[in-house]
Amino acid sequence: MSVPIDLVYEGDLHCRLTHGPSGIAIATDAPRDNRGKGAAFSPTDLVGAALGSCMLTTMGLVARDRGWDIDGSSVHVEKEMGSTPRRHIAKLTVSVGLPEALGPEAREVLENTARTCPVATSLGDLIAVDLSFAYA
Numbered sequence: 001m002s003v004p005i006d007l008v009y010e011g012d013l014h015c016r017l018t019h020g021p022s023g024i025a026i027a028t029d030a031p032r033d034n035r036g037k038g039a040a041f042s043p044t045d046l047v048g049a050a051l052g053s054c055m056l057t058t059m060g061l062v063a064r065d066r067g068w069d070i071d072g073s074s075v076h077v078e079k080e081m082g083s084t085p086r087r088h089i090a091k092l093t094v095s096v097g098l099p100e101a102l103g104p105e106a107r108e109v110l111e112n113t114a115r116t117c118p119v120a121t122s123l124g125d126l127i128a129v130d131l132s133f134a135y136a
Contacts, residue, residue, distance in 0.1 A: 044089050048077040051092060054119035059110045068106050073098050091128040100135040107135070
């Protein structure tokens with residue numbers, strides 16, 4: 001299944017992205033450290049956001065199928081850029097927060113689900129992912 005996404009360059013390093021099926025639009029802007037205003041997500045910020053939301057979504061699917069409640073779970077992502085061999089995402093530090101009430105089996109399954117979500121398995125070798133889990 002393909003999903004159409006339309007993008008328009010609006011000038012001054014600013015783009016508008018529209019999700020075809022829903023019509024929802026988001027904006028991107030170049031980051032301040034790369035001559036932008038930092039007025040919206042940068043394209044590389046969206047990679048970190050995609051990783052976190054993919055982890056939460058796939059864990060949500062698994063949890064729903066098994067009757068586990070993970071409502072209120074969260075992900076915090078810190079993105080670090082690198083410059084060698086060219087400007088790229090060098091590291092994503094990802095902290096996942098899950099409910100303390102989850103048992104050992106649920107924790108193991110959900111952690112593996114996060115590690116193997118579609119975005120995580122699509123990232124290239126230049127991006128280090130430092131992934132941790134906390135239960136509260």
